[in-house]
Amino acid sequence: MLRFENDYSEGCFQEILDEFIKTNMEQTPGYRLDKYCEDAANKIKKACHSENIDVHFLVGGTQANMTVLDAILRPHQGVISPLLGHINVHEAGAIEGRGHKVIAISSGKKLDEEAKLSSESLDLYLTDFFNIGDWHKAQPGAVYISQPTERGALYTKNELIAIKSVCNKFNLPLYLDGARLSYALACDENDVQLEDLAKYTDIFYIGGTKCGAMFGEAICFCNEKFNRDFHCIAKHNGAVxxxxxxxxxxxxxxxxxxxxxxxxRDAYKFAIRIKKAFERKGINFISNSYTNQQFPILTKSQQELIRNNDISFNIECSIDEEKDATRFCTNWATKEEAIKKLEKIISNL
Amino acid sequence: MLRFENDYSEGCFQEILDEFIKTNMEQTPGYRLDKYCEDAANKIKKACHSENIDVHFLVGGTQANMTVLDAILRPHQGVISPLLGHINVHEAGAIEGRGHKVIAISSGKKLDEEAKLSSESLDLYLTDFFNIGDWHKAQPGAVYISQPTERGALYTKNELIAIKSVCNKFNLPLYLDGARLSYALACDENDVQLEDLAKYTDIFYIGGTKCGAMFGEAICFCNEKFNRDFHCIAKHNGAVxxxxxxxxxxxxxxxxxxxxxxxxRDAYKFAIRIKKAFERKGINFISNSYTNQQFPILTKSQQELIRNNDISFNIECSIDEEKDATRFCTNWATKEEAIKKLEKIISNL
Amino acid sequence: MLRFENDYSEGCFQEILDEFIKTNMEQTPGYRLDKYCEDAANKIKKACHSENIDVHFLVGGTQANMTVLDAILRPHQGVISPLLGHINVHEAGAIEGRGHKVIAISSGKKLDEEAKLSSESLDLYLTDFFNIGDWHKAQPGAVYISQPTERGALYTKNELIAIKSVCNKFNLPLYLDGARLSYALACDENDVQLEDLAKYTDIFYIGGTKCGAMFGEAICFCNEKFNRDFHCIAKHNGAVxxxxxxxxxxxxxxxxxxxxxxxxRDAYKFAIRIKKAFERKGINFISNSYTNQQFPILTKSQQELIRNNDISFNIECSIDEEKDATRFCTNWATKEEAIKKLEKIISNL
Amino acid sequence: MLRFENDYSEGCFQEILDEFIKTNMEQTPGYRLDKYCEDAANKIKKACHSENIDVHFLVGGTQANMTVLDAILRPHQGVISPLLGHINVHEAGAIEGRGHKVIAISSGKKLDEEAKLSSESLDLYLTDFFNIGDWHKAQPGAVYISQPTERGALYTKNELIAIKSVCNKFNLPLYLDGARLSYALACDENDVQLEDLAKYTDIFYIGGTKCGAMFGEAICFCNEKFNRDFHCIAKHNGAVxxxxxxxxxxxxxxxxxxxxxxxxRDAYKFAIRIKKAFERKGINFISNSYTNQQFPILTKSQQELIRNNDISFNIECSIDEEKDATRFCTNWATKEEAIKKLEKIISNL
Incomplete structure (x- = not known):
């Protein structure tokens, strides 16, 4: 079977395995006090063109989001998220499990594009909120966005700057979830670099699990106001x-x-090839994705045809009784022959 | 000043004060083991035409919602609520503070009517949810509605039965927030009686604070599956x-x-008089309320005119730069002369 | 029956009822924005000889402890408490329910005296803790004591100053639970006044429920570092x-x-009379109490004799198969005739 | 440097690396739905001689404890633990972070032996607790023990059966933390086998991280009452x-x-050799450990001598100004030459 259902079907870069083998019997101190963590942090700081980043490593994305938000929010505060933000939809209530409301705000767009936060709707919401000043409501304590978004779109640098500017206006930290960050960075249309994240967010994380590591996310605190006691808070969250x-x-x-x-880079190109293959058949998408996830809307019979060719994919959401939005992912491990096979199957739909 | 800003501006029924005075120096056991709690529970059971209700008394509405949901939800479960449900909007994240997501679902109506849950949208949501069966999402563990709704509307008996029937289909308890229940029961249009709540909900609470008590809400467990250890869970919530x-x-x-x-009853009639007074001026409402809260949409200058007459009211939400939806409340203590004065002011807008 | 089982068997001061009656139909703003709260806060500040206190009112003791600690602790922090501290023993895990460990430390005394924290054992614990600096442990974030203690003892002014000094050394706020504070203040042996609490604690609360109010505790923030957003945090805890x-x-x-x-004052004198009555019979106590709770150790048959005279009291803890430590309480409502009757019964044991 | 400071200084068994390499580019479904998880679960069930075990895999020990207890406790319940239980001491309040009190009970022994729970003290505590029936206290909802204990001791089969029997008497599940289980199973004195854990506990976990895996713990639910929705609860805890x-x-x-x-097995033998080396020097231990952790009490100068030989070890706790209890660990990766070097250094103390 060829799996396009997600971007974590394989293990990791061979280079990582090689390094595991090489270092296996070395003795190092526990937790994060070893030279490898230090070295990796230094490389990340260099890639971000900034010395003033505090890098921490956790195991997974939900864990990263839960722990970071636990660390930076006070008890009565919630976190603002787009409607389709991962923390609002796909983390089994982990943020709420830490006591915090996910304040999902709409960008006033079609629901299928609601994974992206607009600076205008954010500004509107916060202006209204603080004008009325209602302490009966969960108080906004941070803003959460994802790059790329959960539907594969990208914030432009200008959009990011505009959101950060609204955050500054209301004195709220901006936290960016980069679970699939490598696929954004590899995208031709992208103009947001690592150094921009370091400049225009307060905290962001660099996804490893979906981008070539076995597991792991690198949390970058770009603002020294927020990393205090982070290691102990991570332990408190079972995340060390x-x-x-x-x-x-x-x-x-x-x-x-x-x-x-x-x-x-190949994952990006392959995803665009999948996109075009569906487009050539006049198939629509629930979201105009520029990255490694594509969301074509397929009829039940189209789905069946693909599955019958031993291809797996995901159902993203139901559209109507006849159709679902589906998800096809590529990743660092995807091979061209797999794409060719899929293109051919699509062309026969 | 005449206050229409909320329905808890005064103390309580004189009859309650009389009883406090009469019993003041009596000695009773602490917490809930006294004859007065037993007597009140019996009276409530009688009013509900049911012996099989377990009645508990807590101090306030947010506390009641927080404690009941803490008791009936498992860690990974959330509670389904209409978008404008009190637990979703006005409790400073208290439900999330207990670890549970408020899963706000839309009824597909205009936002201003979103305080009411429709059985259709509930069924649709739950059918979709359990069809896909996604354990990455917060799992629905209960359904929350309010009678009257936060915008003054009423569920009909048929609507209540339909919602309960969807709940049964998915094996979810139905919890009804009756913070202003007396005003629903006093309304001519209402066809949902206490005995219906006992029949068609699993848990509901009878509001005291806004309905004539100094403070207090009576939580009625109509389904013996849910009240286990409730007193200890209340203590755990600082609610005893x-x-x-x-x-x-x-x-x-x-x-x-x-x-x-x-x-x-008077509060209801007075509220309708306020409603009609605004209607006579061609003023619209954000919600068609049948109970003691009315939500006329007023321009800033209309608001100023009313305030200049030493009348207080609330801003419910902003409509646009010129207008806000406002809230005018009556309650058990409202006097006819106050209504007359307000009617006159409105007529001069 | 005469109840000595607790200090909340009756209603409240008649003067409070009178004021409820007088103000009942007045309209005031909700929550805490009324003139009565302002007036009471001013009176408390005056009684504390300090202008720099921020006073908040909550309903009960467990609620007060839970909300204050939720407000002042960060997620990974716990609160240090004596072994028998109310938060460690009698609050159904409410502090833990907010995510925080109660770090119970022993004073190295007999277990029955463990309601009191010594500055020496506190210093020892904290010195050890921060010397080793173990982030795998819940971090001390505050220190909790009660005046009078849960076993009726009193901190002297020097003891209080010594504890505060250790807190300062480790930069931890000191929080004092005054659930029964009036009985400490009424005690001849007491040398800690309200103004001392304002000086030597960061936060304390003045108990109302057990000291003459129907319900209510006045939380006094003496250090402006800790009251930020307290009202919203209280709402988040269902405590408003x-x-x-x-x-x-x-x-x-x-x-x-x-x-x-x-x-x-009478409650104090009556408690001492009970103490002496037991002492005259050679009966021992589990704790040498100076305040309104007395803890004589009684055999099962002594207990039965007292109960047969229609006197209620509490079991504090089991001593052995023959004996229990019991609790007899007086309060503001206790009448001399009740004490006389009890003295007579005791003399016949 | 030779590290004896902990048992997680190296990577993992070479056989694991080999398998990672072999399977690296295979595509499998995410989370736990792959054949490798199924195969491992089957092997574990076979090793436990039981078909009726539900096996789940999590990443680390604190995470396992936090997630299991979150799953099996109701909100107002705490978990009973020995004073030195890992959950009570070394998890940064993670259990409390999930809302649950760790009810630490003493076995009435010297503090240094308090890592082990005796069935007698457990029975005494629970009998007292439920005799008085105090709902103001956190309710016991589960019992936690570790095999081997945090101080290296072992429960005998009879001791385990006795504890389970007390748990059954009070209808409480028994949960056993096997973070270092392999070292217990490898110990000559041990008479508790995997099949006994399956029989006499309700849930236990088989430690991987400290026993040869890179990371990972296998949670075994032996009682079908407790694993309901575990996977979603794990996701809710960021633990998937x-x-x-x-x-x-x-x-x-x-x-x-x-x-x-x-x-x-070698780790066990090496640990006993370390133990004997210290014993030969007349050095005492804070605990009589039979497994891979040894806790000799060393003076500051003895510690310095060892460190000067480029040997690392841990401070377990302070004894007095001159002495600390230390920790020396062996593990699956320890080499005989390291033990020889350490023996020689010890012999020169």
């Missing part, structure tokens, strides 16, 4: 692994020789 | 008062001689 | 009552004409 | 990794060819 070096080793590899972005 | 009899005494009075509903 | 003036009215009365302390 | 197969692969290897226990 004993052999912290495993994370250091992986991110050390990801950020050597430009591997992090380079290995995503 | 030492002198529990204060609640028993109050609800004992509220449920004597039909006071609970009778004293709300 | 709509008719906030009820609390203002009660504390306004309590702090008029020295009623708060004056009405506890 | 996308590439679940990584855990399946590792436990598949650990439970092939008896590797799990076999590779711990």
């Amino acid at each position: 692994i004993a052999k912290g070096r495993l994370l250091g080793i992986q991110f050390g590899v990801l950020f050597s020789n430009d591997l992090y972005v380079d290995k995503s | 008062i030492a002198k529990g009899r204060l609640l028993g005494i109050q609800f004992g009075v509220l449920f004597s001689n039909d006071l609970y509903v009778d004293k709300s | 009552i709509a008719k906030g003036r009820l609390l203002g009215i009660q504390f306004g009365v309590l702090f008029s004409n020295d009623l708060y302390v004056d009405k506890s | 990794i996308a590439k679940g197969r990584l855990l399946g692969i590792q436990f598949g290897v650990l439970f092939s060819n008896d590797l799990y226990v076999d590779k711990s």
Whole structure:
């Protein structure tokens, strides 16, 4: 079977395995106090063109979001998120499990585009909120966005700056979820670089799990107001692994020789080929994605045809009784032959 | 100043004060083990035409919602609520503070009517949810509605039965917030009686604070699956008062001689008079309320004119730069002369 | 029956009822924005000889502890408490329910005296803790003590100063639970006045529920670092009552004409008479109490004899198969005739 | 430097790396739905001689404890633990972070032996608790023990049966933390086998992280009352990794060819050699450990001497100004030459 259902079907870059083998019997201190974590942090800081970043490594995306928001929100505060933000939809209530409301705000667009926050709707919401000043409501304490968004779109640099500017106006930190960041960075249309994230967010994380690591996310605190006691807060969240070096080793590899972005370039191109293959058949998408996830709207019989060719994909959401929005993902491990096969199947729909 | 800003501006029924005075130096056991709580519970069961109700008394509405939902939800479960449900909007994230997502679902109506849940949209949401069966999402664990709704509307008996029937289909308890229940029961259009709540909900609470008590809400468990250890869970939530009899005494009075509903009848009539006064001026409402809260949409200058007459009211939400939806409340203590004065002011807008 | 089982068997001071009656039909703003809350806060500040106190009113003791600690602790922090501290023993895990460990430390005394924290054991614990600097442990974020203690003892002014000094050394706020504060203030042996609490704690609360109010506790923030957003955090904890003036009215009365302390003086004297009555029979105590709770150790047959005289009391804890430590309480409402009757019964044990 | 400071200084069994390499580019479904997780679960069930176990894989020990207890406790319940239980001491309040009190009970022994729970003290505590029936206290909802204990001791089979019998008497599940289980199973004195854990606990976990895996713990639900919705609850706790197969692969290897226990046998022997080396010098221990952690009490100068030989170890706790209890760990990766060097250094103390 060829799996396009998600972007974590395989293991990791061979280079990471090699490094695991090489270092396996070395003894290092536990948690994060080893040279590999230090080295990886330094490489990330260099890639971000900034010395003033505090880098922490956690295991997964939901864990990262839960722990960061636990650290930066006060008890009565919630976090603003687009309607389709991962924290609002796909984390089994993990943020609420830490006591915080996810304040989902609409951008006033069609629901299918609601994964993206507009600075205008954010400004409108916050202006209204603080004008009335209602302490009966969960108070906004942070703003959450994802790059790329959960539907594959990208914030432009100008959009990012505009959102950050609204955040500054209301004195709220901006937190960016980069679970699939490598696929944004590898995209031709993208104009937001790592150094921009370091400049225009307060905290962001660089996704490893979906971008070539076995597991792991690198949390970058760009604002020294927010990282206080983070390691202990992570422990409190069950989010610290004993052999912290495993994370250091992986991110050390990801950020050597430009591997992090380079290995995503094919995934990007392959995704665009899938997109075009569906477009050629006149098939619509629930979202105009520029990255490694594509969301064509397929009839039940189209779905069946594809599945009968031993191709797996996901149902993103139901459209009507006849049709669903589906998800096809590529990743760093996708091979061209798989794309060719899929293109052919699509052409026969 | 005449206050129409809320329905808790005054103290309580004189009959309650009388009873406090009469019983003041009696000694009773603490918490809820006194004869007054027992007596009040019996009166409520009688009013509900049911012996199989377990009645508990808490101090306030947010506390009641927080504690009940803490008791009936498992960690990963959320509670379904209309978009404008009190728990979703006005409780400072108290439900999330207990770890549970408020899953706000739209009824597909205009936003201003979103305080009411339709059985159709509930069914649609739940059918979709369990068809896909996504354990990455907060799982629905209960359904929350309010009677009257936060915007003054009423569920009909048929609507209530339809919602309960969807709940049964998906094996979810239905919890009804009756913060202003007396005003629903006093309304001519209403066809949902206490005995219907006992039949068609799993848990509901009878509001005291806004309906004539100093404070207090009577939580009625109509389904024995849900009240287990409730008293300890309340203590765990800081929601148990030492002198529990204060609640028993109050609800004992509220449920004597039909006071609970009778004293709300004027409030209902007065609210309708306010409604008609605004209608006569061609003023629109954000919601078609049948109960003691009315939500006329007023221009800034209309608002100023009213305030200049020493009348207070609330801003419910902003409509545009010129206009806000406002809130005018009556309650058990409202006097006809106040209504006459307000009618006159409105007529001069 | 004569109840000595607790100190909340009756209603409240008659003066409070009078004020409720007088103000009942007045209209005031909700929550805490009324003149009665303002007036009561001013009276408390005056009684504390300090202008720099921010006073908030909540309904009960567990609620007060839970809300204050939720407000002042960060997620990974716990609160240090004596082994027998109310938050560690009698609050159904409410502090833990807010995510925080109660770090119970022993004073190295007999278990029965463990309600009191010694500055030495506190210093030892904190010195050890921060010397090793273990972020795998819940971090101390505040220190909790009670005056009088849960076993009726008193901190002297010097002891309080010593504890505060240790807190300062480790930069931890000191929070004092005054659930029964009036009985400490009414005690001849006591040398800690309200103004000392204002000076040597960061936050303390003045108990109303057990000291003459129907319900209510006045939380005094003496350090401006800790009260930020407290009202919203209280709402988040379901701890805000709509008719906030009820609390203002009660504390306004309590702090008029020295009623708060004056009405506890008899309770103190009566408690000492009970103590002496037991001592005359050679009966031991689990704790040497100076205040309104006395803890004689009684055999099962002694207990039965007392109960047979229609006297109620509590079991504090089991001593062995033959004996329990019991609790006899007096309060502001206790009458001399009750004490005389109890003395007589004790003399016949 | 030779590290004896903990048992997670190295990577993992070479056999695990080999399997990672072999499977790296295979595509599998996410989370836990792959054949490797299924295979590992089957091997574990076989090793436990039981078909009726539901096996789940999580990443780390604190995460496992936090998630299991979140799943099995109701909101007002706490978990009973020995004073030195890992959840009570070393998890940064993670259990409390989920809302639950850790009810630490003493076995009435010297503090240094308090890592072990005795069935007698458990019975005494629970009998007292439920005799008095105090709903003001956090309610016991589960019992937690560790095999081996945090101080290296072992429960005998009879002790385990006795504890389980007390749990049954009070209808409480028994949860056993096996973070270092392989070292218990490899110990000559041990008479508790995997099949006994399956019989006499309700839930236990098989530690991977410290026993040869890179990371990972296998949670075994032996009682079908407790695993309901566990996967979603894990997601809610941020405890699910996308590439679940990584855990399946590792436990598949650990439970092939008896590797799990076999590779711990040397660690056990080496630990006993360290123990004897200290004993020969007349050095005392804070605990009589039979497993891979040894806790000699060393003077500051002894510590310095050892450190000067480039040996690292941990401080377990302070004894007095001159002495600390230290911790020396062996693990599956310890080499005999390291032990020889350490023996020699010790002999020169």
